[in-house]
Amino acid sequence: MQRFSPRLKMTAEMVRDGAVAADIGTDHAYLPAYLVSSGTCPRALATDLREGPLRNAAETLAQLSLSDKIELRLSDGLDGISSDDADDFIFAGMGGTLIVEMLSRAVWIKDKTKRFVFQPMSRPEEVRAFLISNGFTILYENACFDECRPYIAFCAEYSQAEAKDYADSYIYTGELFRCKNDAASYHFTKTYIYLKKRADALEYANLLPDEVEFIRKILPDIKQYTKIQAKD
Ligand SMILES: C[S@@+](CC[C@H](N)C(=O)[O-])C[C@H]1O[C@@H](n2cnc3c(N)ncnc32)[C@H](O)[C@@H]1O
Structure with missing residues (x-):
């Protein structure tokens, strides 16, 4: 596989050991390929809105002999996905506004057994605002540099928490304030x-x-x- 980037590695580290992962907007399927080949996930689902990225994904999986462990699926966000498809759902490399649109259309996400992993490229505050106003708790966050650019990632689970428990600035700080690194x-x-x-x-x-x-x-x-x- 091509070099696995620090950004994707940071994101992969938030997926639970043994979980079946669904990577939404997978493009080359590098993330699910890493999760399965490293043994973190027994299998995975890799989805994308367009055929082109899924062709890239199929190539990656064929090269790594992972086609039997990672299913490819055409889907707009979570529209073609159900709660039974995976345990951990990953949204990496997309803008926060798009991620919120995807989450808003899926009623089944309020399930305490599921984990959601986000690596927004912009507007993380929109994702955090959606999460805290819909009863999710952000478990932890991380940041890293990748080719000199800072990236952040966070994971959340549904917990029926109330939005009023949070300071106004929380949508900008999230749990990232606990992460004391330079990124x-x-x-x-x-x-x-x-x-x-x-x-x-x-x-x-x-x-x-x-x-x-x-x-x-x-x-x-x-x-x-x-x-x-x-x-x-
Ligand atoms: C910049 S790439 C990110 C790829 C990979 N997740 C990563 O972090 O490196 C964004 C991918 O999201 C896909 N995408 C955009 N909108 C989408 C949607 N509504 N549903 C599913 N995939 C989408 C694009 O086709 C593209 O392959």
Whole structure:
């Protein structure tokens, strides 16, 4: 198999030992191939919206003699998948907005026996907001550098937790604040700078005062996990 990237390895580490995994938006199926060949998963399902990526996936599986252990399936998000298909469901390399759209259409996800693993490329706060307002608990998060870019991943399970238990800033910090590595602090620094610039621009244009107030309120919480000095 091609080099298995630190980003995908970090994501794979959140899948439970012995779980049947479903990789949603699999492209080359590198992630399920790693999970099965490393012995973490006895078998897996690899899905994609398009035929082209599934052809890439079929090639990977043929090269690694894994075609009998990993099923390929054409599916838009979770639409063609049922709760019985897997234990752990992975959403990697896609934007947070798309991930939330997929989750919103699947009523069966509120099942305490299932685990959901996310590696959003953008808007992780949308995924966290969906999770906490739908009774899921984020178990843990991690961050890593891959070719000098920071990536984050987190996993969650349904627990009927109530959204009111969380601070406003939680959708931006999640459980990542517990992860003290450089990639996490780089991620928080990028988030802090983006939000501060957005609040400044909105305020300057006299737009969306509620959003400006919200951002100003949560900025100190995010800042403490960055390498930005207190006076900045
Ligand atoms: C950037 S690739 C990520 C591949 C792999 N998961 C990774 O992290 O390296 C995104 C993949 O998601 C697929 N995709 C996009 N929208 C999708 C949807 N609604 N349902 C399933 N797959 C989708 C794309 O076809 C593409 O193969």
